Amino acid sequence: MAGVKSWKFGDAGAPAFPDDFEIPRKAVLQVTDIKTNHNKYYAIEVHQGTLNSKPVYRVFTHYGRTDDLEKNPEAGQKECRYASTLGEAQAIYDGIYREKTSSAKGYKELSLASSKIGSQKARGTSAGEIDAKTVKRLAEQKVARGELPAATVKASTVHPTVQQMVQYIYAEATNALTTAVNVKITANGIETPLGILTVGQIEKGESILQDIYKLFQQGSKNRSKMIDLSGDFYTTIPHRIGRTRAAIDEAVIDTMEDFQSKQETLQLMKDMLQVNGDGGSVLFESKADEQYDALKCTIDFVDHKHPTFSEIEQFVLKSRVKTANLKIKNIYTLRRAGEHEVFTNHIDNQRLLFHGSRIKNWVGILSRGILMPKIVVSMGVNRTDAGWLGSGIYFGDASCTSAFYTSPGKSGTRFMALARVALGKMKPYHKITYGISEPPAGFHSCHGVRSKPGVDSQFSDDEYVIYDSRQQRLDYLVEFSM
Numbered sequence: 001m002a003g004v005k006s007w008k009f010g011d012a013g014a015p016a017f018p019d020d021f022e023i024p025r026k027a028v029l030q031v032t033d034i035k036t037n038h039n040k041y042y043a044i045e046v047h048q049g050t051l052n053s054k055p056v057y058r059v060f061t062h063y064g065r066t067d068d069l070e071k072n073p074e075a076g077q078k079e080c081r082y083a084s085t086l087g088e089a090q091a092i093y094d095g096i097y098r099e100k101t102s103s104a105k106g107y108k109e110l111s112l113a114s115s116k117i118g119s120q121k122a123r124g125t126s127a128g129e130i131d132a133k134t135v136k137r138l139a140e141q142k143v144a145r146g147e148l149p150a151a152t153v154k155a156s157t158v159h160p161t162v163q164q165m166v167q168y169i170y171a172e173a174t175n176a177l178t179t180a181v182n183v184k185i186t187a188n189g190i191e192t193p194l195g196i197l198t199v200g201q202i203e204k205g206e207s208i209l210q211d212i213y214k215l216f217q218q219g220s221k222n223r224s225k226m227i228d229l230s231g232d233f234y235t236t237i238p239h240r241i242g243r244t245r246a247a248i249d250e251a252v253i254d255t256m257e258d259f260q261s262k263q264e265t266l267q268l269m270k271d272m273l274q275v276n277g278d279g280g281s282v283l284f285e286s287k288a289d290e291q292y293d294a295l296k297c298t299i300d301f302v303d304h305k306h307p308t309f310s311e312i313e314q315f316v317l318k319s320r321v322k323t324a325n326l327k328i329k330n331i332y333t334l335r336r337a338g339e340h341e342v343f344t345n346h347i348d349n350q351r352l353l354f355h356g357s358r359i360k361n362w363v364g365i366l367s368r369g370i371l372m373p374k375i376v377v378s379m380g381v382n383r384t385d386a387g388w389l390g391s392g393i394y395f396g397d398a399s400c401t402s403a404f405y406t407s408p409g410k411s412g413t414r415f416m417a418l419a420r421v422a423l424g425k426m427k428p429y430h431k432i433t434y435g436i437s438e439p440p441a442g443f444h445s446c447h448g449v450r451s452k453p454g455v456d457s458q459f460s461d462d463e464y465v466i467y468d469s470r471q472q473r474l475d476y477l478v479e480f481s482m
Contacts, residue, residue, distance in 0.1 A: 004092055009060070009078035017058055017080070021049035021121065024086070025093055028115055028127040028194055029100050029107035030066060032234035032241075034227050034248050039066045039234070039241075041076070041194055042100050042107055043118035046089050057089035058082045061096065062118050066238060069193035070182065073116060108235050111204070112195030114188055127195065159301040161330060163288035165479065166299070169362040170291050172409045174283060176360035177272060180265050182238040185283045189276055190269060192238045202269050205237040209262055212253050227252050237266070264361070267371070271364030297366045298335040299477070308333075312418065312476055315352070320400045321450075321461075329413055330479040336369055343473045347422035347444055352475065353395035353464055356402035356416040359409040365417070366477075369469065388458075389429060389446045390436025392465035393472060395421055401461040403482060418476035423447075423464060430457040438467045445471070 007014035026045040031038060043062040048055065064076025083089035100107040111128035118127075158166075174185050183190050183197065190197045212229045215222040230253045234241060241251040253262060275294040276282050282294045292299070302309045313328045320326070357365060373391050387394075396402045399416070406414035424444025432448075439445055448463035449455060466472060 004081045006061075006079045006081050009080055014080060015056075015058075015082045016051060017047070017056060017082075018049040018051050021047045023119070023122055023125075024048055025090065026115075026118065026122055026127060027097060028110045028112055028117065029097075030110055030194060030235050030238070031105065031107045032066075032231045032238075033106060034231045034234075034252060037243065037245070037248050040064065040107075041066050041069070041117060043115070043122070044093060044096055044100075045118055045122055046086075046093050047119070048086060048089070055086075056082075057084070057086055059089055059092045059096065060119050066182070066193050067243065069117065073193075076117070106231075106235075108232065110194060110236070111198045111201045112192075113198045114191075114196035116191065116193065116195045129200065158289055158292050161301045162292065162299050162332065165330065165332065166292045166295070167288050168409060168411065168413075169359065169366075169415070170283065172359045173268060173272060173361075173363040175410075177265070177268055180239065181269070182240050185272075189283075190272060194238070197237075197269065197273070199270065199273055201236060202266055202273075205233060206263075206266055208233045208236060209253070209259065209266070213259055216254060216259070223252075223254065226254055230254075233262070237269075267364060268360060271367060275363060275367050295363070295367045296337045298333075298337075299366070300333045302331040302333060312478065315418075316399045316478055316480070319354070319398050321398045322400045325482055326399060326403060327481045328478060329481060332477040332479070334366070334417070334474045334477055336366070336474055339369060339473045342470045343420070344422045344468070344471050347424040347471060349423040349426070349444075351397070351421055351423060351464075352418050353397055353421045354399050354402035354416055355393075355395050355419055356405035356414075358405070358407040359415060360407075362415050362477075365474075369474070370417075370419075370472065372467075372469065388432040388434070389448055389463060389465045390434060390467075392436070392446070392467040393469060395419060395464045395466075395472070397462050397464070399478075403480070408481070413479050413481050416478050416480070417474050418478065419472045419474050421445075421464065421466060422471040423466070424471075426464070430455075430459070432458050436465075436467075 023045050029042040029044070031040055041063060045060045047058045047060055050056065059081045060078070062076055062078045068075035081092050083092060099105060101109065109128050113126055114124050115122055115127045117123070178184055183192050188196050208229055212226055212233065215226050215229070230251065233253060234251065239251070241247055253259065272283060282290050309331050312331050316328060317326060355370060370393050372393060373387055402416045403414065406416055408414050422444070425442065426445050426447040427440050427443040428447050428449050430449055436446060446465045448459035449457045450459055450462040451457040
């Protein structure tokens with residue numbers, strides 16, 4: 001800042017300052033500018049202390065390139081500017097803040113549950129406006145780390161195969177998250193190079209993504225603004241995007257696939273925060289029982305010799321209408337908390353149908369259920385690459401079709417659910433019809449009718465769509481390989 005001398009932190013010639021001080025104000029800023037290939041952070045703090053019985057003040061800054069923090073948490077430049085009064089220090093702080101957050105610089109303030117940059121005293125404390133959900137979580141973490149008596153260790157009541165499966169899907173979700181986003185899982189939660197993410201920070205990312213999507217719908221004339229907003233998105237949700245020009249260009253969020261991918265990533269982050277437990281250590285410590293409890297879903301292993309196993313296995317294999325080499329490894333019964341209670345039993349034509357999903361999504365699906373398509377619902381637009389019967393939850397009656405939407409994990413197995421779906425009176429469709437948000441009057445669901453000899457249809461598979469999540473409940477989870 002012009003007119004105020006800055007000293008390199010630790011400089012022997014700098015004015016003396018006590019090691020014990022207060023931090024009345026602080027902020028963590030970041031900017032990702034795709035056009036200029038900038039990916040930078042800037043922490044700013046006001047320090048207030050006492051030296052020789054007199055109050056002393058300084059403004060501490062820590063700045064550098066965000067990518068560098070991943071290899072070296074102490075990377076970047078640290079500087080101090082000294083003041084004679086608190087008001088003078090705050091004026092220096094405000095001047096730096098205004099400069100960095102101006103349109104010329106483009107930095108945005110982050111909300112972090114726990115900062116990893118700045119002075120040593122500031123690290124581990126929150127920064128920015130912390131949402132109520134995160135405040136509650138931080139309070140619970142303090143209780144969990146506090147003076148409560150240790151609980152008596154109880155023998156596990158979770159079947160060993162269920163334990164293995166739960167650890168498997170957690171590991172896959174964690175790997176997917178840390179590969180796409182510049183985060184790692186620690187005992188404190190989802191940690192970026194700058195600090196611990198909050199739910200509120202993720203919701204800011206969702207808001208920016210909606211703004212980009214609105215521009216996308218208006219056409220290519222808004223590409224420059226979309227590039228700017230893509231930078232804002234990565235400023236809010238740090239990603240691994242590389243430093244080359246090609247990597248930066250590829251990072252621009254400008255296709256339907258990009259939006260769906262980012263929405264999935266944000267949802268995965270929220271799911272992982274949700275299941276991380278009151279103490280915030282479920283993801284980090286990988287204790288199967290704690291991870292199982294965090295799902296809040298009753299999962300029971302079906303013994304291979306039990307008649308139910310043979311019944312479901314044959315149901316899966318006989319439902320194939322196309323060639324698919326499915327091998328059933330395990331079957332689990334499911335009962336999600338509250339899902340059976342709200343299920344629309346009064347609607348008839350109930351069928352057991354398939355729902356496949358990539359392996360990274362199963363922690364979320366088991367913990368919060370199947371969600372309506374987010375882009376379609378929250379952004380109020382017609383999708384053009386999927387969702388051929390609009391904004392609903394899709395099921396199939398052919399296991400081979402649902403298997404197409406799955407992905408293998410490290411062990412080579414995949415998952416799909418069998419859900420009881422109350423279809424009621426179905427509206428048949430032979431042509432793809434975008435934009436549906438509810439069944440036509442007098443109907444409970446929509447049915448994309450499969451093309452076959454004698455039936456002219458644009459649907460290659462039967463698709464059953466409901467528009468109210470209460471019309472389905474998860475009953476079984478099938479672990480299989482292809």
